[in-house]
Amino acid sequence: MTAPTTKTHCHPLGAHRVLEPVGAMPQDAWRIDNTPAAAQNEILCEVDVLNVDSASFRQIAEVCHFDAGRIGEHILQTVRERGKQHNPVTGSGGMFVGRVLEIGEALRDRIDLRAGDRIASLVSLSLTPLHLEAVREIDVATGRVWVRGMAILFESGIWARLPEDIDENVALAVLDVAGAPAQVPRLCSPGQTVLVIGAAGKSGLFSCAQAKARVGATGRVIGLVHDASAPPAQLLERAGLVDDVVEADARRALDVSGKIEAIAPQLADLTINCVNVPGTELSSILCTRDGGTIYFFSMSTSFTAAALGAEGIGRDVTMIIGNGYAKDHANIALQTLRDHPALHAYFNAKYKKL
């Protein structure tokens, strides 16, 4: 099979793979060319595992009544139709892990990667050309999908070589939320009060760990969780990743803000929203002081709900759209795991494939 694009100009961002609409980029395209052959500036990978984005997987699982067979068929259908695992409802994707099969000749000598290397993609599946032969297994609890297939990374694509000291499935779970731990230290400073909404989820745990390290002894990290008796919520306190755990439904803005005000009357300087359910924008806003910052890492965030929510209550807060990419984010995330043995043990227990 040859790439349909080898003879034409190959765009570093993959614009040459867009089929429709014409002029779109791979992420906003409805359909892209998933021919599994590397053009001159592309990397062809054999794909073993898809780590579907949490908001996307939740939506797919609900539609399929949490039936693994139907989830697999749903994913195959999306990829057949769009040439990528780009959930049309949530707009989000995920990432893959696999092995490099071929590196295009224009790229071969310019990057530190060889055929045979095991890597994880750090660009969203929502723009990654993907060709699936089969779905082999699905872990409904974690959103991991084992497949047989091939994917293309563009010249601008970001990837991480999988580390040797961390279990591969654990590393994948960590890299999936690598944006969060890399952003948190930029946003908070010593002595601040930081609220993490959805603290017991993957990105929440990492955000708490980074925030606690950054605000120090004079600062305070509050973790809001749905169920304080669940293992990850207990880990938060046991491992010292937070100062307080608060239990509430993040969608119930009045209840949430009442509980936070009760223990932190000045409200949060920084709120990090990591919840993968819609409707938590107002809770985030109500818990954040005037002049404070809210970092929305959740893919379920509604832009208008956030914008109008803050205006509606006249709260002068800076609201930031979570960017899955930050310089060195893969290394920062993996190092956070190494620095927190209890977190590492929890991830091993949850994500290590036996």
Place this chain on the structure above:
Amino acid sequence: MTAPTTKTHCHPLGAHRVLEPVGAMPQDAWRIDNTPAAAQNEILCEVDVLNVDSASFRQIAEVCHFDAGRIGEHILQTVRERGKQHNPVTGSGGMFVGRVLEIGEALRDRIDLRAGDRIASLVSLSLTPLHLEAVREIDVATGRVWVRGMAILFESGIWARLPEDIDENVALAVLDVAGAPAQVPRLCSPGQTVLVIGAAGKSGLFSCAQAKARVGATGRVIGLVHDASAPPAQLLERAGLVDDVVEADARRALDVSGKIEAIAPQLADLTINCVNVPGTELSSILCTRDGGTIYFFSMSTSFTAAALGAEGIGRDVTMIIGNGYAKDHANIALQTLRDHPALHAYFNAKYKKL
């Protein structure tokens, strides 16, 4: 008529007006109680004009084939159904101008406002209880809708007394986008390159004026417009609100970024997106340098398109959700108009009702 809520606890954010779903806040509620009577901490206003949010009005106008009669019926229907002018498609609202009829007894002595004062609401119509008797007139070109009706402002509601030296319709048009000019000076500094996408629109013009004043002679403001021959685009250059005008369709990311790179190879330090059409996130990202900031003021912004767009091309940018509220934003916006006579003249020509 009496407020259904006078005897119960009245929440400063208006939670007592929510009808469904239970536990929601007025903005995220599907339906709120629009009974036109002031509870103890509410302000009842007679409403003359609705200034429907630009993204919302565009959507309504398109559905109604730009027919004023059908647009009016559409608005009446939404308000009947939801108790507020909250566009279910765009999620956005707008603002109103009117006269204070009554101030609840718990609020009367605590605020600088009296019955009879003419004010503009500075909270979104998407959370404002609104009771309409009739739509009297619609200006399809500007999204202004003259009505007979009444509205409620909550204790937390923000309003501005209309200035005496500026025409009321002009002031209303300015206040509608007051968030933009107040935010821009916080985000840019002398010597920077600022790109304003949608520079010829209302919020775009104000953003350019503020950005140019802030970046100074060593900085550069580039205005991206859809049609460089249109009057507001020509005003940008004539009034010195920008250094360069670039013409492009903001949805065509590759075309836009090519044109910006051609005149500013280092890309923009700050990009302000003021376009009221969907699909311009990637253009904004491609035009902004690593480490730069993007301020999405447009209500058409998709959270996931922005988040995944930046990740997809590996661009380490800070993306901010436009907050319609910032401290003193009404005064800052009106002062920007006074400081720029050419801008004031343009607004008079466009929005002053003869």
